[in-house]
Amino acid sequence: MALKDITLGQYFPGNSILHRLDPRTKILLTVMYIVALFLAKQLVGYGIMMVVLASAIAVSKVKLKTIFRGLKPILIIIIITAFLNLFWTPGQTIWKWGFLNLTVEGIWSAVFMVLRISMLILCTFLLTYTTSPILLTDGLENLMNPLKKIHVPVHELSMMMSIALRFIPTLIEETDKIMSAQKARGADFDTGGLMDKAKALIPLLVPLFISAFRRADELAIAMECRCYHGGEGRTRLRQLKYRKADAAFLVGGLAVCVAVGVLAHFGL
Amino acid sequence: MEAIIQTEKLSHIYSAGTPFEHGALIDVDFTAYRGEYLGIIGHTGSGKSTLIQHLNGLLKPTSGRVLFEGKDIWETKERTHQTRFQVGLVFQYPEYQLFEETVYKDIAFGPRNMKLSEAEIDRRVREAAAFVGLSDAILEQSPFELSGGQKRRVAIAGVIAMEPSVLILDEPTAGLDPVGVENILSNIHDYHVAKNATIIIVSHSMEEVARTVDRLVVVNDGRIPFAGAPCEVFAHEEELIAMGLGVPQVTRVLHQLKKLGVDVDDTVYTMEQAKAAVMAAYRARKGAV
Ligand SMILES: Nc1ncnc2c1ncn2[C@@H]1O[C@H](COP(=O)(O)OP(=O)(O)OP(=O)(O)O)[C@@H](O)[C@H]1O
Ligand SMILES: [Mg+2]
Numbered sequence: 001m002a003l004k005d006i007t008l009g010q011y012f013p014g015n016s017i018l019h020r021l022d023p024r025t026k027i028l029l030t031v032m033y034i035v036a037l038f039l040a041k042q043l044v045g046y047g048i049m050m051v052v053l054a055s056a057i058a059v060s061k062v063k064l065k066t067i068f069r070g071l072k073p074i075l076i077i078i079i080i081t082a083f084l085n086l087f088w089t090p091g092q093t094i095w096k097w098g099f100l101n102l103t104v105e106g107i108w109s110a111v112f113m114v115l116r117i118s119m120l121i122l123c124t125f126l127l128t129y130t131t132s133p134i135l136l137t138d139g140l141e142n143l144m145n146p147l148k149k150i151h152v153p154v155h156e157l158s159m160m161m162s163i164a165l166r167f168i169p170t171l172i173e174e175t176d177k178i179m180s181a182q183k184a185r186g187a188d189f190d191t192g193g194l195m196d197k198a199k200a201l202i203p204l205l206v207p208l209f210i211s212a213f214r215r216a217d218e219l220a221i222a223m224e225c226r227c228y229h230g231g232e233g234r235t236r237l238r239q240l241k242y243r244k245a246d247a248a249f250l251v252g253g254l255a256v257c258v259a260v261g262v263l264a265h266f267g268l
Numbered sequence: 269m270e271a272i273i274q275t276e277k278l279s280h281i282y283s284a285g286t287p288f289e290h291g292a293l294i295d296v297d298f299t300a301y302r303g304e305y306l307g308i309i310g311h312t313g314s315g316k317s318t319l320i321q322h323l324n325g326l327l328k329p330t331s332g333r334v335l336f337e338g339k340d341i342w343e344t345k346e347r348t349h350q351t352r353f354q355v356g357l358v359f360q361y362p363e364y365q366l367f368e369e370t371v372y373k374d375i376a377f378g379p380r381n382m383k384l385s386e387a388e389i390d391r392r393v394r395e396a397a398a399f400v401g402l403s404d405a406i407l408e409q410s411p412f413e414l415s416g417g418q419k420r421r422v423a424i425a426g427v428i429a430m431e432p433s434v435l436i437l438d439e440p441t442a443g444l445d446p447v448g449v450e451n452i453l454s455n456i457h458d459y460h461v462a463k464n465a466t467i468i469i470v471s472h473s474m475e476e477v478a479r480t481v482d483r484l485v486v487v488n489d490g491r492i493p494f495a496g497a498p499c500e501v502f503a504h505e506e507e508l509i510a511m512g513l514g515v516p517q518v519t520r521v522l523h524q525l526k527k528l529g530v531d532v533d534d535t536v537y538t539m540e541q542a543k544a545a546v547m548a549a550y551r552a553r554k555g556a557v
Contacts, residue, residue: 012287066286180326181365184357185426186349186381203377206367210412 011132017245018060018130023139025246030127032253036260037116037123044268045260046115052256053119053126062129070125071118078114085110133165135238142240155231163219171212178207269301271338272434272466273323273355278332280318292318294490295332300434300468305460307477307498308470310487311512316470317360319487320436323468324355353382356432360439362423366411371402371422374411378430396429399462400455417448421455428459435459436468441476453480474516478502478537486513499535518542525549 013019018026033052040046057067071078091105128136141158148154179189182203189200280293292315300306300323310316321327322334325341325348334341341351356378359365368374375396379389397407400421406414411422424440437456441449457480460467471477477484478498485495488511494501502508502515505523514520515537522534522542532549536542 063287177359178365180321181359181362182377183326184324184352184359185378185430186352187377188349188381203365203367207365211364 010128012062012066012129013132014061014130016059016061016130018056018126020245021249022240022242022246023131023135024143024240025242025249026127026131027136027139027143029249029253030123032257033123034120036257037120039257039261039264040116041264042268045263046112048256048260048263049119050115053123056126057122060126060130062126067122067125067129071121074117074121078117081117082110082114085113134162137162137165138236138238138240155234159231167215170215171208174211175204175208178204269304271299272302272336273300274298274335274338275319275322275329276333276335278319278322278334279330280315280322280327281330282318284330292490293322296490296492298485298492300466301483303464303466305457305467305480305482306469307481307484308468308487309472309474309477309484309513311472314487314511315490316487317438318490320357320438320468320470323434323436324357325351326357353378353430354432355434355436356427356430358424358427358435358437358440360442362426362440363416363419366419366423366426369410370408371397371411371414372407374422375407375425375429378426382430392429392431393425396425399428399459400425401451417444417451420444420448420452424452424455431463432465433463434466434468436470438470439472440469441471441473449476472513474502474514474537478516478519486511498537502537503535522546 033049037049040049057064086106087100087102089103089106089109091103093101093103094107095102131139137158140161141154144152144154144158179187183189187200187203189197189204192200275296275298278293278296278298279291282288282290282292296319298319308316308319318327322329323336325334328342336351336355339347341348366374368377372393375393376389379392384392393407394404397404402418402421402425406418411419414422420440424437427435435456440452440456444452453476456467456469459465469477469481481498483496484498484501486493486501486508493507493511494504502519505515505520508515515523518539518541519534519537522532522536522545525532525546526534530549531552533545536545
């Protein structure tokens with residue numbers, strides 16, 4: 001598998017209503033969703049959360065296969081969580097073998113934990129799948145603007161973030177290329193012990209660092225040539241604007257949040 | 269002629285199963301013969317680099333086979349690894365892969381991976397350096413202190429030092445000045461003659477490949493529409509132009525002359541041949557009058 005096929009935090013262009021929502025709305029909705037996820041206690045609450053996520057995925061038109069592939073890297077965490085919850089939750093025992101103690105409560109809490117983690121990851125993925133990195137940082141910067149009052153360098157932070165996001169694919173591509181070039185000279189990155197493997201990385205890391213520094217240099221010069229001087233008085237080509245749909249989604253999100261909270265309060 | 273590298277129905281799909289899925293090669297049957305000087309031309313994004321990275325097992329075919337000396341290079345892991353030494357590949361902008369403290373050590377990286385003796389490594393490094401015209405003084409310098417053209421030569425020497433029987437170069441002259449281009453092309457030619465090696469050179473300059481190669485393979489949209497001697501390939505002027513390639517300038521001039529009714533041999537593609545053809549046509553005409 002090529003390094004490039006990693007989908008973590010990747011954007012899939014599209015034109016669904018989710019793609020077109022204001023990034024700030026999407027960030028706020030994601031935060032609300034996570035809050036609601038932690039409020040939910042029982043079947044009804046989780047049921048609502050699942051329906052909301054499923055409809056969001058359906059609306060986004062991102063392929064199911066793509067979405068679930070995102071869960072692969074954390075599969076091991078999910079499995080361990082499920083295992084711990086299954087056997088170490090005190091309650092009514094169903095089956096016992098050595099130190100393993102399966103309980104009814106354990107089964108429920110395992111199911112809920114697995115659902116909670118998966119939905120948490122899936123909803124953040126849905127955010128990055130449907131929002132381009134540039135819009136995402138624009139949205140974050142805008143939302144964090146009030147923090148400027150207490151001298152948090154919001155603009156600089158978001159500029160750093162967008163540059164980092166912009167260069168991740170470039171660096172991955174570059175790594176791929178240098179790796180191939182060294183393999184063509186017989187370099188072996190896969191076999192041997194830990195020491196051999198660490199040593200094998202030198203022919204990869206040296207050129208990679210050199211090119212990263214070169215790129216950083218070039219970028220700095222290019223930015224200066226266009227008179228970049230920080231965030232002071234800087235205007236944007238693309239202005240973020242809330243629309244009717246954003247208001248509707250935000251109200252809807254808030255309603256779900258409150259509903260799940262109230263239901264949980266009544267033990268549902 | 270005996271085939272040294274062959275592909276059978278080779279297809280490659282990048283990022284299969286994602287929305288970025290892209291078929292870069294489609295059912296390609298490619299052959300390189302032993303000892304020939306082969307050119308691969310194609311428009312940007314046509315699949316040239318993808319094709320050559322299959323020839324030494326850097327990319328695994330999505331479907332189809334790659335044969336080196338008649339055997340599938342993916343048969344065993346060992347075979348794939350050995351093929352990398354037999355089929356040397358110089359990447360596009362190879363100067364970015366240099367990493368050692370000295371030029372000598374960088375050129376020695378390949379031979380060292382082949383687990384050769386110190387004496388043999390030394391011989392190969394010096395010989396490879398001589399092929400590309402690097403002096404002994406340069407061998408002790410850091411590769412990062414050299415000029416772009418010199419770095420390029422160090423990188424090429426790094427592959428030549430493995431003494432591959434097939435040497436593949438991806439646009440070895442990109443971004444060099446005319447003198448640099450000439451030098452690199454003649455270095456490659458020297459290696460071809462000295463070791464009777466098969467050379468495969470990727471380019472999108474018709475002028476450049478036309479002068480040097482025995483045979484041309486045209487890649488377009490992941491397929492090979494034409495392959496053959498340069499004059500055969502250049503007979504398809506219109507198709508080549510439709511692919512964004514065109515033919516060498518002199519060939520175009522002579523094609524035009526022929527269209528204007530001059531009885532001239534238009535299967536030429538170098539300045540010398542063109543001169544001869546025009547002179548012959550001129551003499552024939554004068555003789556007739
Ligand atoms: N690592 C990759 N992942 C996804 N797609 C790729 C990758 N490498 C190449 N491609 C795509 O495959 C196609 C063929 O690329 P390739 O690099 O083989 O072209 P090329 O003929 O070498 O072009 P150039 O003359 O610009 O070097 C292009 O459309 C390119 O976008
Ligand atoms: Mg290429």
